[in-house]
Amino acid sequence: MQARMKKGLLVWVLLCALIVLGEAEGNLLDLGGTITFSSVGRSQYAYDVFSLSMPDSWSPPQTLDAENLKETRLTDGVSLNYNARFIEEDDRLALDSFISRNRPGEEDHDIAASRGSQSFIYVSERTGYPRMYINSTHDTKTSEKLAITTGAVEISVHNSELPFMNDRPSIGGGNLVFVSTVEPSGLAGIGWASVFSTNLKSGKTVRLSPAGVAEYSPAISPSGKWIAAAASTTRSRLENVLDSDIYVYRAHDGSQRRLVAKNGGWPTWLDEKTIFFHRQADDGWWSIYRLHLPADFGGEEEYKLSEPERITPPGVHVVTPAASRSANFLAVATRRPEFLKHVRHVELFDLKTSQFIKVTELLSPNVSYYSPFLSSSGKIIGYHRCRGNLQGPQSVSTMEPVPSPLPNLSLFRMDGTFSSFSPDGTSLAFIRDSADSALVVPAKSRGVYLITLAEKVTQTHIYTGRVFGIAWDPKRTGVMYLTAGKLFEPVDEEIHILSISNVFGKKYVTKQLTRSGTGNNGMPFPSPDGTKLIFRSGRSGYKNLYIMDAVDGEEKMLTRLTNGNWTDNHPRWSPSGEWITFISDRADPGSWNFDIYIMRPDGSGLRRILNTGPGIKSHPCFLEDERYIVFSSNYAGFSAEPISVSLQFMPQGEIFIANVDDPSSLRRLTHNSYEDGSAIWSSTRLNQSDLDRLSASGVAQSLKCNNPDHYEDVFPALGYSSAFSNRVTASSGCAHARKASMSSHGQNARVSVG
Secondary structure, three states: HHHHHHHHHHHHHHHHHHHHHHHHHHHHHOOOOEEEEOOOOOOOOOOOEEEEEEEOOOOOOOOOOOHHHHEEEEEOOOOOOEEEEOOHHHHHHHHHHHHHHHOOOOOOOOOOOOOOEEEEEEEEEEOOOEEEEEEOOOOOOOOEEEOOOOOEEOOOOOOOOOOOOOEEEEEEEEEEEEOOOOOOOOOOOOOOEEEEEEEEEOOOOOEEOOOOOOOEEEEEEOOOOOOEEEEOOOOOOOOOOOEEEEEEEEEOOOOOEEEEOOEEEEEEEEEEEEEEEEEEOOHHHHHHHHEEEEOOOOOOOOOOOOEEEEEEOOEEEEEEEEEEEOEEEEEEEOOOOOHHOOOEEEEEOOOOOOOOOOOHHHHOOOEEEEEEEOOOOOEEEEEEOOOOOOOOOOOOOEEEEEEOOOOOOEEEEEEOOEEEOOOOHHHHEEEOHEEEHHHOHHHHEEEEEEEEOOOOOOOEEEEEOOEEEEEEEOOOOOOHHHHHOOOOOOOOEEEEEEEEEEOOOOEEEEOOOHHHHHHHEEEEEEEEOEEEEEEEEOOOOOEEEEEEEEEEEEEEEEEOOOOOOOOOOEEEOOOOOOEEEEEEEEOOOOOOOEEEEEEEEOOOOEEOOOOOOOEEEEEEEOOOOOEEEEEEEEEOOOOOOOOHOOOOOOOOEEEEEEEOEEEEEEEEEOOOOOOOOEEEEEOOOOOOOHHHHHHHOOOOOOOOOOOOOOOOOOOOHOOOHHHHHOOOOOOOOOEEEEEEEEOOEOOOOOOOOO
């Protein structure tokens, strides 16, 4: 009865979602133009999957020698490749047959043909969204240690026309098990991530996660009969830590679902009765725990679970365990206080002696290694890391196309934040800084950059320093507004709004528009006629909205627009000038609930829009059609366990578009495990020739692999600044075009509201 009720609830949620999508579809399909956005830190990830073969004579607890460790790159350097697992012989034969049946007319990929080869399944973003791929490798003994015998073959089981992502695929017992965001949760803040299982023989795919439950990191037991997964039913917190519990259920249909451990993630099986997982201990250190299932687990009788046993000591953070049925050790990722730049490394943990054995620190001590996995023999360790310059000096894409769910609307990911098109669409300004991008940016390289998109593409560094919140003047050519200072500072921090003139010339002229001594001012945005600027200021002790003269600043004119003991932020004018949109926590001051409001420029007509439930909505901006806005939000919760990638302040942040009067029109545009933000809309449609010229121009940054890995929330004992635990993000501003508005929204939440 309970199973039928759960199934009925799931059908009802999906039916409601389909009805909503159908009603909103028509008008959304008519929206055109280009949206550019940023994904925090992602441009420097450049993940590839690697493996290490252990010496034949080695066994734990013996230490390893760097000279005897042979690292091999398994993936091809295209886009990002990560979260891999090895595939056993029988399972790869079944998968090869499944792929051949589902790709008629294509040549047989024969992934299992080469004896002695090692097949693996992984996630790649080569088509724009994280999807599942299969490769088979052997040692080619090339100078760059690249081993590939087959091309990357995508494994597709969903026929959805809407975007989605996959994560943590694995194969066991004849089933392909994976995470997908293809189905909305229907609940604000609850992740869309659900576990699915595809029977490789029948080709039938079933959802295993119940309605209203987000699930992550599924692991298949050695027999293939059971799945352990991290499940969450709570709204995402404003941190990069996922609240989840460990559940076990049948691999083929999700039945016999049992809670086996509270507060845990990233489960892995040693045998049919032993599960390891990571958890933050009461002393603050992330550690590995061991859980023994009772002998009668899986039966109809009530059973009593033993308390999980902590097996790794304090003093070192240990996460993402991987077990092998043939080995008495785990592969884990560690972070130790002594590691330079707070990197993480892969180590082995001997289950008999409780000793750690160094692995990747022996190879490259200043590089981070992620998500280890083991072969069934335990003799091969896999992981992903930034590939560096294995293929020679590499650059990152300044603009990377991402598939759009709307046929007339293009999406591009920027290598930079706060992007803003010039009114005529021929130039694009953006920011490079450490605070908002999670990259280590040298002081001399911080600031505002300008790319011209003419026949000859050029890039100019027009302002050096800490900066955020840029916008173009819609009437005065070559005039831009910016916020000079650091993000997420308190209300009394001296931060000012500047104008920059003659940005297309050789001599730029800057002018401070806010008075000294007025505290934290930011997020300027001009009225469509170019005469006024709306901005937020903390001069009263709370961040409220003000309007000042666009040319001479508040010395000429200053009007207070909102007044209260709450936070108002991210103000934007509509293209017609009739409305202003902004976010506010006025319904519950000091809470983490920021809603979108609109009002007239004189403060009248105030109302809340798009009430989709509690959470954060950030940087709303009108499109040319003022019925629609784009914004970022944590509405869709976590899409993956955030610990498998580098620092993400708010990985729940995704980009949405909606009709201001119709919450049911909400459409999610991005699906990934990063913080997406700094989005801007332009009427300009960029084409492939534009991207080709941009790529060939030489303006792109070189690949540095310089992403820090200091999660304050995940690794608190390292003493990383907790300043961002009181903030809500600030990101890009909108820009007006002569014939259409250029709107944008910002990165979701870091907390004091920019």
